[in-house]
Amino acid sequence: MAKLLKGKDVVESLNAKLTKDVQKLKEDGITPTLAILRVGEREDDLSYERGTKKRCEQVGVSVKAIALPMDVTEEEYLSELDKLNKDATINGILMFRPLPKHIDELKARNMLAAKKDVDGCTDLSLAGVFTNTKLGFAPCTAEAAMEILKFYNIPLQGKKVVVIGRSLVIGRPVAMLLMHANATVTICHTKTIDITSITKDADIVVVASGQMESVGKDYLKEGQTVIDVGIGWNAEKNKLCGDVIFDEVESMVDAITPVPGGVGGVTTSILVKHVVEAAIRQNS
The missing domain is CATH 3.40.50.10860 (Leucine Dehydrogenase, chain A, domain 1)
Structure with a gap:
């Protein structure tokens, strides 16, 4: 059974640090x-x-x-x-x-x-992500995925990471953030040929396909870490589901983010983190 990379613990850790940072700012x-x-x-x-x-x-x-x-x-x-x-x-x-x-x-x-731009939506913010400079802020969901990997001490340096999805909201920016952490990154998308052979060769798979339950056991192998960024309402199952077929892959992978309870909750905390960081930068 996979280790669940729950967002709740990440949020509590972020909140504790942010509370101290805000207190210090208010003292000033x-x-x-x-x-x-x-x-x-x-x-x-x-x-x-x-x-x-x-x-x-x-x-x-x-x-x-x-x-x-x-x-x-x-x-x-x-x-x-x-x-x-x-x-x-x-x-x-x-x-x-x-x-x-x-x-x-x-x-x-x-x-x-x-x-x-605490939501990371401007062209300048995205340029900052690609150049690894503080022109603005990274898109919150992309940074949330990184925060989860960091919190659970999942090594990135030298690791093979596959990102499924190439949007400017998550796919491309998270690939850049992963490369800044010295991971070797491959981006897959709808035009990728033989995608399953690529994803099975990875140590970590970040799924941001935007297609609910589109990634099953045929995409993955034992020992991998899976970050599921997707979330949508599955009317047939009457519950929220991610882009990964959780019940199908949980028993084979090493670690996985649940949906709900994974990346989504951390995303809002990253937004708040950016507000605090912006206050520090603007008053330094």
């Missing part, structure tokens, strides 16, 4: 503050906002939520974003996407100041 008269910029009342946005506020409160980070109507003009939206960029009391900005079609999302996200 600085309250780390996250601004949430939301358009409309989408239930998934509201749910994420509630979860983010709760996680921020746990470590003492302040939250300022700005809710704009669905019919807000692009000019009004960008004006609000500009105010947050210039507000020295705001350390991080979380921009909920997708934006309404009448707002140019590419223009909006790249107007966001990289130093406040």
